[in-house]
Amino acid sequence: EAEVAQSPRYKITEKSQAVAFWCDPISGHATLYWYRQILGQGPELLVQFQDESVVDDSQLPKDRFSAERLKGVDSTLKIQPAELGDSAMYLCASSLYGVQETQYFGPGTRLLVL
Amino acid sequence: GDSVTQMEGPVTLSEEAFLTINCTYTATGYPSLFWYVQYPGEGLQLLLKATKADDKGSNKGFEATYRKETTSFHLEKGSVQVSDSAVYFCALRYNFNKFYFGSGTKLNVKP
Numbered sequence: 001e002a003e004v005a006q007s008p009r010y011k012i013t014e015k016s017q018a019v020a021f022w023c024d025p026i027s028g029h030a031t032l033y034w035y036r037q038i039l040g041q042g043p044e045l046l047v048q049f050q051d052e053s054v055v056d057d058s059q060l061p062k063d064r065f066s067a068e069r070l071k072g073v074d075s076t077l078k079i080q081p082a083e084l085g086d087s088a089m090y091l092c093a094s095s096l097y098g099v100q101e102t103q104y105f106g107p108g109t110r111l112l113v114l
Numbered sequence: 115g116d117s118v119t120q121m122e123g124p125v126t127l128s129e130e131a132f133l134t135i136n137c138t139y140t141a142t143g144y145p146s147l148f149w150y151v152q153y154p155g156e157g158l159q160l161l162l163k164a165t166k167a168d169d170k171g172s173n174k175g176f177e178a179t180y181r182k183e184t185t186s187f188h189l190e191k192g193s194v195q196v197s198d199s200a201v202y203f204c205a206l207r208y209n210f211n212k213f214y215f216g217s218g219t220k221l222n223v224k225p
Contacts (some may be wrong), residue, residue: 004157033213042118042203042215043158056212091157103213105150105157 002026004106006092012112018080021109025074025094033103034067034077035091043091049075050097082113116141120204120216127194127223135189135219137178137204145206147171147180147187152201152218161189161202199223 005024013019025032030051035043046065048056051072060067064083069075079086089110093103121136139147146165150158162171167182176191187204204216 006157040218042205042217044215045213048212093158102148102160102163105159107155107157 004092004094004104006090006106006109008109009107010110010112012114013082014114015084016081018078019082019111020079021077021090021092021111023075023077023092023106025092026104028096029094029104030072030097031095032069032075033093033095034075035093037089037091037108039088046077079111082111084113087111087113116145116206116208116214118204118206118214118216120202120219123201123218123220125219125221127221129196129223129225130193131223133189133191133194133198133221135202135204135221137187137189137216139185139187139204139206141185141206141208143208144182145208147178148205148207148213149176149178149187149189150203150205150215152203154200158203194221194223196223196225 007022032049034046036046037043046060047067049069052069067077089108091108092106095103117140119138148163149161151161152158162173164171164180170179178187178189199222201218201220203218205213207213
């Protein structure tokens, strides 16, 4: 069964450093999402792509976060500089466009900022 | 605005007990509703969904009915197992594939 891939699974960094997370959605899925999940809370959408275009980044802290999906397939989420409050699980999900609503989630990247 | 409210956890049950996790929503229009499950150390997995009023979603013995009149989508299972221990998230979809998740309810099932 096809899955959403994410790497790394765990990342420890010091504040003010740069970090990057990678996501490879299920093949053929046009919509890709990045979520942040703080411990004990539900996922919060950071950015949503339709193919290579951003359709929603209203909750993305653009002063330090950036996301790209250059060829409309895999995606990278970057934080620079990282802050202590960025410690969380970063989840990537994908879904088909206009056909199916179900989002399929990757295993996530757990970030710890020291 | 659109939102989802779940009962707070943790919920602790003995094996074979009946489970209910409450979820209510606020939304304009007619959202689709979902339950996701997250096992320790893993990402979210879709458990079940319902796309219109009175639909019943079901999977792995879990079920939930989309109740428009009470704006609810409560999750139920007749007999829980230890392996059902996880965090359960209620979610709604609105406005072109945009999801809003509840805060999650942790379920602990004891043997």
